[in-house]
Amino acid sequence: MSPAWAKPPAPAAFTVEQLQAGEKRAGEAIEAVEQGDFEKAEAIWGELIEAFPTNPAVWSNRGNTRVSQNKLEAAIADFNQAIELAPNAPDPYLNRGIAYEGLGEWDKAIADYEKVLDLTPEDPLAYNNRGNAKAGQGNWEAALRDYQKAVELAPDFAFARANAALIQYQTGQTQTALRNLRNIVRKYPMFPDARAALTAVLWEQGMQGEAESNWVSAIGIDSRYQNLDWLEHIRRWPPRMVEALERFLTLEN
Incomplete structure (x- = not known):
């Protein structure tokens, strides 16, 4: 989730100047995130935690910057604090779920996403992310249902559409996956994930x-798709799709 600044509770405990200074520093942290300087953003959110320790948003935002640096245990500690301060806010649960996914703790991630859905039942990101965690367990059918629900709630959610197509290919629905990937690329021509997946399926089909x-376009947008280890462990494509792209890369080279 993108960072956000929320004024701390009980504003009477702070001066106008303190609140304005906090907002200014929060803006600087958000700008650092946009520039990819997560270390700087983490340090600023740390300052804001010292200044506004009862504000759940600053804890959650520091957790987000830690996830971006793969400091997953530290991020979870931040999200725990945010949840303690605001147990009915969905974002810390969603973000903690992402951290648990990074650790491969699928059950904990699913529990957090289900808490988000208890709080906000039509959250497409929670459905998509729960699908990711279920895919991590190899529960392909359940993952596909979650991705399809995310698309139903947010028809322009391109990643959920791509995730659904990946699972369709994994479960042997090759022609459905091919058709859906082509549709995604047609609508989102600069979406490298769909182009890379389409490359693998087309190659398998002899096209x-x-x-x-499609491959030239995919790696021109994002060269990480050449890295099968990244694809398997970070992007977490299903194994059948990773194997298909590996065959393409082996024969192409």
Whole structure:
């Protein structure tokens, strides 16, 4: 989730100047995140935690910067504090779920996403993320249902659409996956995930020219798709799709 600044509770305990200074520093932290300087953002949120320790947003935001640096245990500690301060706010649960996913703690991640859905029953991101965690367990059918629900709630949620297509390919629905990936690429031509997946499926179907054209576009947008380890462990494509792209890369090279 993107960082946000929320004024701390009981504003009477702070001067106007303190609140304005806090807002200014929060803006600087958000700007640092936008520039990819997560270390700087983490330090600023740390300052704001010292100044406004009862504000759950600053704890949650520091947790987000720690997730971005793969400091997952420390991030979870921050989200725990945010949840203690604001137990009915969905964002810390959602973000803690992402951290648990990073640790491969699928059950804990699913529990957090289900808490989000208890609080906000039509949250497409929570459905998508629960699908990710279920896919991590190899529960492909349940994952697909969650991705499809996310798309139903947010038809322009391109990643949920791509995730659904990946699971369709994993479960042997090759032609459905191919059709859906083509539709995604047609609507979102600059979406490298769909283009890279489409490359793999097209190659398997013997459509080499179209596969290579999509591949050039995919890696021109995001070169990480050449890294199978990243694809398997960070992006977490299902194994059948990773294997298909590996065959393409092996034969292409």
